[in-house]
Amino acid sequence: MTHVHPVRVYYEDTDLAGIVYYANYLKFIERGRSEWVRARGVDQTQVxxxxxxxxxxxxxxxxxxxxxxFDDLLEVTTELRELGGSRIELWQTVRRGEDTLFTAAVTLVCLGDNGRAARLPPQVRAALTG
Known part of the structure; x- marks a missing residue:
């Protein structure tokens, strides 16, 4: 299942050359991941x-x-690639219409209060894969 999140490019997202500053793509895909998790019914604050x-x-x-x-309307797509015990592998793209502008393979880990890897709770695992 692919989740799509729209992002508008604002003036603040661009650099002196008038194009999106490279680090802002990481912000865009972070928003896409957050909305993907939310769309799966997972409340990260509650988890x-x-x-x-x-x-x-x-x-x-x-x-x-x-x-x-500036002013481009982009789509951030997020796809689950693999789910391990404490690891989540995602594939994300940023597109403008049919043009792919940016791609990223992203690895997330679940961390416990002690800062160490922790197993994904079964109900969260079910929501992310369901």
């Missing part, structure tokens, strides 16, 4: 309160393919 677990980015492998510019 932290109930289980002491948070999701943290462990790795991002990104490709910047084409620039986005």
């Amino acid at each position: 932290k309160a109930d289980h002491g677990i948070v999701f943290a980015v462990r790795r991002v492998v990104a490709d910047y393919l084409r620039p986005a510019v």
Whole structure:
């Protein structure tokens, strides 16, 4: 299942050249991941309160393919690739219409209150895969 989240490029997202500053793509895909989790029925604040677990980015492998510019309407897509005991592998893209501008393979880990990897609670696992 692919989740799609719209993002509008604002002036504040661009650099001196008038294109989206490279680090802002990471913000865009973060929003997409947050909305993907929410769309699956997972309340991250509640998961932290109930289980002491948070999701943290462990790795991002990104490709910047084409620039986005001010006022572009983009779509951030998020797909689950693999779910381990405490690891979540996602594939994310940023598109403008039919053009793919940015891709990223993202690895998340579940961390407990002690900062160490923790197993994904069964009900969260079911929501993310269901």
